Amino acid sequence: MELIAGYGWVQVAVAVAATFLSAFVRGLAGFGMAILLVPILALTLTPIEAVLIINFLALFIGLSELKMFLAHAERSAWIIGALVLVSTAPGLILLAATPPDLARFLIALVALSAFALILLPVREPHPPGAVTTGAAGLASGLLTGFAGMPGPPVVPFYVGRRIARQTAKASMLLIFTIAAFAGLVSGYAIGELGWRLFYLALLLxxxxxxxxxxxxxxxxxxxxxxxxxxxxVTLAAAAIAALVKLL
Structure with a gap:
């Protein structure tokens, strides 16, 4: 039985529960919604559908928090965000050309990498150099397109430094909002953005x-x-669950 735009009741129920839990993590940690949600959605939807839906959701919630971003985000977040804009489309094109099972496996590995990176030792608060900042931006854009996950390069960039938690959260969420916009524009450009994805995102x-x-x-x-x-622990559980399901 179809509930909305071709999606069944089971798909929507799983998506709603996963969305709520991942959004709670986002609100608490400042990141994690895409890392947690995309592997779960990709088990019942195609990987590119999962990526584009999370981009809709991230853009919707990000636009509601613009005042907080402007007040607290670090300047480096705008630089990384600009690089994300130019590197997202190649990642999405690669995803569209990758077999779905392989894409699901690679997306789960990206989620697992986020768990590994968060365990690195905390560094001093001063911003990294231009090369590190540029690499974080380009990698974040590629992962936005391929996995809907701009977080793995960005999280250690901010959480791994001794800076105010509010600054880290605002900086990451600003980048994720820009990445969501870039992902949707790229999806439209390659013909993968359909109305049913928008309807499901509104439902979620x-x-x-x-x-x-x-x-x-x-x-x-x-x-x-x-x-x-x-x-x-949450990141590890999500990544391991996705890998076990695939294997």
Whole structure:
């Protein structure tokens, strides 16, 4: 039985539950929605559908937080965001040309890499150099297109430094919002962006709003150790679950 635009009840129910949980993590940690949600959506949808839906959701919620981005984001976030704009389309083209099973496997590996990167030692607060910043931006754009996950290069760039948590969160979410816009434009350009994806994203958006709001309430109320541990365990669980399902 089809619920909306060709998607069945089971697909939508799984997507709503996964969206709520991943949005809660986003609100608490400042990242993680795409890393958690794309591997789960890609188990029932095609990988490119999963990537484009998460881009819709990230853009919707990001536009509601522009005031916070402008007030707290680090200058480097705008530089990385600009690089994401030019490197997203090649990643999406590569995804469209990759067999779905292989794409699902690679997306799960990207999620697992985020878990590994978050375990790296915390560095000093000063911004990395131009080469590191440029590499983070280009890699983030490629992963936005291929996996809907701009986070793996960006998270260690900010969370891995001793900077204010509010600054890290605003900087990451600004980049993710720009990446979502770039992903949707690229999807339209290559003919993969359909109305049914937009309709499903609208259906899922209330779960994003609720989960993100609850996560934001918890933001700042836990210690850094608990915060990092929560994020690491959640990322690991999502990646391992996706790999086990595939294998």
């Amino acid at each position: 958006f209330p779960a994003v709003l609720l989960g993100n709001w609850l996560g934001s309430l918890a933001f700042g109320k836990v210690s850094d150790h608990v915060w990092r541990s929560f994020v690491a």
